[in-house]
Amino acid sequence: MKEQETMRRHIARYVELTAGGERTRHFTAKQPAGMIKLDSGSPSFPTPAHIRAAAQRALDEGLTGYAPGQGDPEFLQAVCETVEREAGARYSPDDVFATSGATSGIYAVFTAFLDPGDEVILLDPTFSLYALVARQLGAVPVFVPHAADYHVDVDAVRAAVTPRTRLVMVNNPNNPTGVVYRRDELEALAKLCAERDLMFVADEAYEKILQPGCAHVPLLSFHDYRDHLILTHTFSKTYAMTGWRLGYVVAPPDLATLLFGVHRSITGPICTFVQRAGAAALRGSQDCVAEMRGEYRKRGSLMHRLALAIPGLHPLDPQGGFYLYARYDHALPARDVRARVWDAGVAIRSGTEFGDAGERHLRFSYSVDEVTIEKGMAVVADVFRQLG
Ligand SMILES: Cc1ncc(COP(=O)(O)O)c(C=O)c1O
Numbered sequence: 001m002k003e004q005e006t007m008r009r010h011i012a013r014y015v016e017l018t019a020g021g022e023r024t025r026h027f028t029a030k031q032p033a034g035m036i037k038l039d040s041g042s043p044s045f046p047t048p049a050h051i052r053a054a055a056q057r058a059l060d061e062g063l064t065g066y067a068p069g070q071g072d073p074e075f076l077q078a079v080c081e082t083v084e085r086e087a088g089a090r091y092s093p094d095d096v097f098a099t100s101g102a103t104s105g106i107y108a109v110f111t112a113f114l115d116p117g118d119e120v121i122l123l124d125p126t127f128s129l130y131a132l133v134a135r136q137l138g139a140v141p142v143f144v145p146h147a148a149d150y151h152v153d154v155d156a157v158r159a160a161v162t163p164r165t166r167l168v169m170v171n172n173p174n175n176p177t178g179v180v181y182r183r184d185e186l187e188a189l190a191k192l193c194a195e196r197d198l199m200f201v202a203d204e205a206y207e208k209i210l211q212p213g214c215a216h217v218p219l220l221s222f223h224d225y226r227d228h229l230i231l232t233h234t235f236s237k238t239y240a241m242t243g244w245r246l247g248y249v250v251a252p253p254d255l256a257t258l259l260f261g262v263h264r265s266i267t268g269p270i271c272t273f274v275q276r277a278g279a280a281a282l283r284g285s286q287d288c289v290a291e292m293r294g295e296y297r298k299r300g301s302l303m304h305r306l307a308l309a310i311p312g313l314h315p316l317d318p319q320g321g322f323y324l325y326a327r328y329d330h331a332l333p334a335r336d337v338r339a340r341v342w343d344a345g346v347a348i349r350s351g352t353e354f355g356d357a358g359e360r361h362l363r364f365s366y367s368v369d370e371v372t373i374e375k376g377m378a379v380v381a382d383v384f385r386q387l388g
Pocket of ligand 1: 100101102104175205233234235236242245246247
């Protein structure tokens with residue numbers, strides 16, 4: 001027993017430094033039964049039937065061995081068709097590879113470009129995975145706060161570039177703010193990356209989940225800068241496929257095979273039957289996406305209305321994704337407010353999980369049904385009443 005107490009395991013330096021961060025703690029915390037989940041990144045919808053059927057067909061055809069090369073040819077082709085349709089950009093299947101959701105694609109891209117001490121520019125706040133992965137690699141996330149309207153402060157990004165900068169990573173629509181970036185700010189970043197020889201990486205996980213009047217500008221539509229563009233994409237949100245673990249990366253021809261080589265040693269190839277489901281999702285009717293979008297619109301405006309009615313809470317208008325981001329007036333740090341709400345039975349995320357600019361902000365998810373939103377926001381209103 002004594003020996004065990006004094007035993008100190010060797011943990012790799014950067015893993016040890018990053019263990020126990022807010023993101024990791026969130027995923028390892030046990031949520032009590034009955035918790036109202038306004039923290040979820042998972043759509044509440046089942047995966048549409050025609051997508052499930054495609055996977056079943058592939059299984060019945062015996063497609064259960066290793067997938068070939070960078071992915072199933074049908075899948076890679078379907079991705080190229082989609083990119084051409086949506087971004088007007090021609091890519092070859094050789095420029096694409098299948099990934100396990102967006103997560104492994106992001107890991108591969110960061111691993112390929114970031115030596116220890118290298119820098120990746122992140123807009124603050126942003127999806128918390130990026131900084132964690134960078135730190136796990138010994139690289140440095142350089143957070144650049146958004147402008148007051150939560151859009152990109154291009155001059156601040158320019159000023160943050162140093163000789164160690166390798167990547168600019170953007171999440172559009174942004175998680176947690178829900179902001180959908182405009183063409184001009186994205187183009188300015190693309191131009192900056194080309195001038196300074198950086199890679200501009202975009203994660204467009206929520207591109208199809210848009211509120212009325214919001215338009216998404218795809219990264220790959222900046223054709224003049226294509227040598228500097230990398231898209232990491234996922235089926236998780238658009239097609240309610242979080243558990244399937246499917247995504248893809250699109251990269252310039254000279255980089256795709258290199259990146260795939262890194263990715264291959266993280267997950268091995270992605271299941272062929274899952275890729276066939278992905279091809280069916282991309283090539284099939286998009287009515288299911290429109291239906292889910294319609295639901296998110298209702299949920300988003302319900303949550304926004306309920307949040308607006310809470311004194312001291314100032315939600316942004318929902319734009320993209322299924323998160324409501326809200327500033328609050330109270331002096332208590334976001335971690336503590338999140339803890340108070342959690343103790344009252346509602347799981348939410350603190351703004352600071354997504355960067356220092358998230359202080360005095362909270363993130364609420366409306367991926368859940370309207371009854372859950374109503375119950376959860378009533379508890380949040382109580383907590384804010386108690387906070388005074
Ligand atoms: C912006 C963003 N990117 C990527 C992911 C990861 O998704 P997955 O690995 O399931 O594709 C998430 C999940 O919440 C996300 O919010």
